[in-house]
Amino acid sequence: MIRALSGSVTRAVLLIVLAFVIIGPIANLVLWSFAERWYFPYKLPVSYGVRFWEIVFRPTGVAMQSLATSVLIALLTVAVALIVSIPAGYALARLKLPLRGLIMIIFLLPQAFPGVAIYINVAKFFYQLGIAGTVTGVVIVHASHALVYSVWITSAAFASIDRDLEHAARNMGASPLHTFFTVTLPLAAPGIIASAIFVFLESLDEFTGTFFVGVPTVNTLPLLLYSASMGGNYQIASITALILLVPSILFMLFVERFLKADVLSKVGR
Amino acid sequence: MTESRGLAVLLVAPALALVIALFVYPLAFSVASAFSDPSTGAFSLVNFEKAYELYSIDIAYTLFIVVAATALTAIASIAIAGYLTMGETPWLLTGLAWLYRWPLFIPFIVAAQCMRTFLAKNGLMNNTFVAAGVLDPTQTISFLDWRGVLITFVWKQTPFVALLLAGAMASLDRATIEAARNLGASRLRTLIEVVIPQVGPTLMVGSILSFVTMLSVLSVPVMVAGSQPTMLTVDMAFRINAYGDYNVANALGVISYLMTAVTAWIYLRQSVGERRDAP
Numbered sequence: 001m002i003r004a005l006s007g008s009v010t011r012a013v014l015l016i017v018l019a020f021v022i023i024g025p026i027a028n029l030v031l032w033s034f035a036e037r038w039y040f041p042y043k044l045p046v047s048y049g050v051r052f053w054e055i056v057f058r059p060t061g062v063a064m065q066s067l068a069t070s071v072l073i074a075l076l077t078v079a080v081a082l083i084v085s086i087p088a089g090y091a092l093a094r095l096k097l098p099l100r101g102l103i104m105i106i107f108l109l110p111q112a113f114p115g116v117a118i119y120i121n122v123a124k125f126f127y128q129l130g131i132a133g134t135v136t137g138v139v140i141v142h143a144s145h146a147l148v149y150s151v152w153i154t155s156a157a158f159a160s161i162d163r164d165l166e167h168a169a170r171n172m173g174a175s176p177l178h179t180f181f182t183v184t185l186p187l188a189a190p191g192i193i194a195s196a197i198f199v200f201l202e203s204l205d206e207f208t209g210t211f212f213v214g215v216p217t218v219n220t221l222p223l224l225l226y227s228a229s230m231g232g233n234y235q236i237a238s239i240t241a242l243i244l245l246v247p248s249i250l251f252m253l254f255v256e257r258f259l260k261a262d263v264l265s266k267v268g269r
Numbered sequence: 270m271t272e273s274r275g276l277a278v279l280l281v282a283p284a285l286a287l288v289i290a291l292f293v294y295p296l297a298f299s300v301a302s303a304f305s306d307p308s309t310g311a312f313s314l315v316n317f318e319k320a321y322e323l324y325s326i327d328i329a330y331t332l333f334i335v336v337a338a339t340a341l342t343a344i345a346s347i348a349i350a351g352y353l354t355m356g357e358t359p360w361l362l363t364g365l366a367w368l369y370r371w372p373l374f375i376p377f378i379v380a381a382q383c384m385r386t387f388l389a390k391n392g393l394m395n396n397t398f399v400a401a402g403v404l405d406p407t408q409t410i411s412f413l414d415w416r417g418v419l420i421t422f423v424w425k426q427t428p429f430v431a432l433l434l435a436g437a438m439a440s441l442d443r444a445t446i447e448a449a450r451n452l453g454a455s456r457l458r459t460l461i462e463v464v465i466p467q468v469g470p471t472l473m474v475g476s477i478l479s480f481v482t483m484l485s486v487l488s489v490p491v492m493v494a495g496s497q498p499t500m501l502t503v504d505m506a507f508r509i510n511a512y513g514d515y516n517v518a519n520a521l522g523v524i525s526y527l528m529t530a531v532t533a534w535i536y537l538r539q540s541v542g543e544r545r546d547a548p
Contacts, residue, residue: 008358011358011361014361015361015364015365015368018365018368018369019364019368020397021424022368022369022371022372022424023368023371024387024393024394024397025380025383025384025386025387025393025424026371026375026383027393028383028386028387028392028393029379029382029383029386031393032386043391043396043399043400044396080287083283084283084284084287085284087280087281087283087284088280088281088283088284088285090280091276091277091278091280091281092281095273095274095276095277095280096273096274096277097274097277097278097281098274098278103281103285106285106288106289106293107284107288109288109292109293109296110288110291110292111481112478112481112529112533113292113296113481113485113526113529114481114484114485114501114502114522114525114526114528114529115485116485116487116501116502116505116506116522116525117296117299117505117518117519117521117522117523117525117526118291118292118295118296118299118522120299120505120506120509120515120518120519120522121295121298121299121302121515121519122291122295124515125295140287140291141291143287144287144288144290144291144292147284147287147288151284201374205376205377205378205379207376207377207378207487207488208485208486208487208488208502211487211506212506212509222376222378222488225378225379225382226378226488226491226492229381229382229385229492230491230492234385234386237382238382238386241378241379241382241383244376244378244379245375245379248374248375248376248379249371249374249375251374252370252371252373252374
């Protein structure tokens with residue numbers, strides 16, 4: 001009885017320590033965002049308030065502009081990624097393609113290589129082309145980096161569709177293109193939406209590529225967070241970080257609803 | 270037949286072109302730039318000599334951080350996934366399953382900002398220790414150095430590897446676990462001798478992906494630790510922003526590709542070995 005009880009206490013302590021390790025850093029971020037004054041040796045903020053939230057959410061404030069830039073870039077990145085990935089994913093899933101395995105791997109490479117060395121050279125080319133420091137430049141860098149998600153997941157989504165449904169439509173006289181848009185694409189939609197969410201988040205959170213390609217004119221939320229933090233303005237940095245956290249945590253909580261097991265099991269095949 | 274193959278190539282072409290223009294070409298360019306003499310453009314190893322001269326400590330430091338962080342991530346992930354698979358206390362299982370995934374989709378730059386405040390001398394971590402009576406206020410030290418980088422990487426990457434491992438463990442044949450347990454093996458021994466060998470490939474894939482990810486991160490070493498020593502990503506950025514020195518920056522880039530290549534080689538050797546062992 002006593003052994004069982006001490007076992008339970010040990011387990012409870014372990015869980016609390018783990019919770020502190022995982023939630024503690026996030027809690028510190030929340031504390032900082034509401035701390036109007038916080039200095040040594042005080043263990044908690046000296047005074048709390050929403051003054052910095054007002055500064056960040058002021059319609060003309062730099063943070064709102066960064067948020068708008070970030071969302072614009074993320075939406076454009078999703079558009080570019082889907083436009084090239086839907087045909088590519090379909091071809092990879094359904095058509096006979098020479099060197100199919102190699103092509104799948106090529107899409108993975110930008111994620112599998114240390115990016116900084118690539119971005120410094122891309123920034124140099126972009127400068128020569130005159131698209132350094134433009135939204136266009138940042139969008140195509142983000143899209144190339146996120147293609148592994150959009151191509152692999154759309155391909156898995158197409159692969160998980162029952163071919164008999166397409167054959168049925170074709171037998172009833174629908175053209176291949178009509179079949180694709182009325183049968184195949186709607187059935188693949190959940191997987192395509194999942195890939196779009198991945199791409200959106202990847203772009204929203206991207207720092208390194210934007211840091212090299214977007215400076216000094218394109219100022220996204222991660223860049224604002226970086227400059228506020230390096231400038232010692234922890235309140236602005238923490239609030240910006242919390243804004244970036246919201247979509248990430250929502251996605252973590254709901255990812256399984258978007259990405260069904262039948263699609264997941266075919267990713268990367 | 271030929272027609273459908275042509276159509277397939279046509280459909281893949283735009284996506285492929287994007288990756289070739291923005292990844293394959295810059296990659297080839299960076300390798301060429303690393304191996305060419307800055308003044309004559311001829312083949313030369315002078316950039317590597319200079320990179321080694323200036324940054325040998327940072328090369329060793331980078332390797333140490335990513336190897337140690339990968340190892341600690343693997344251990345933490347095995348502990349979490351192992352408990353999720355074999356744990357017997359329902360409330361602890363629920364609590365752990367709810368907790369461990371939080372950092373999964375948190376961007377590195379946000380994780381860096383969290384840790385920059387949490388691990389500071391006057392951060393929430395030390396303050397909690399002081400309040401709990403574990404530490405005296407005079408004993409607190411800042412963790413914002415290599416330890417902070419290590420902690421941030423492990424904190425951020427463990428949920429990812431643990432998620433993959435827990436998935437692999439869940440799809441194992443329960444009979445092997447039950448058999449070991451019925452024969453009297455403890456849960457720890459069953460985990461080490463029965464479960465881990467069967468999820469080895471998944472652990473390897475997760476670890477390699479983490480390794481490469483950590484090797485590519487710029488924000489964490491900049492925001493969490495001081496400037497010396499630092500990771501190669503920071504050195505590359507500095508080489509470009511301060512000197513416009515693409516040759517040495519690209520040489521450092523090639524060194525980081527080599528670290529990636531070695532892990533890829535280990536992976537390929539292991540998966541080929543497995544195929545050979547398969548009946």
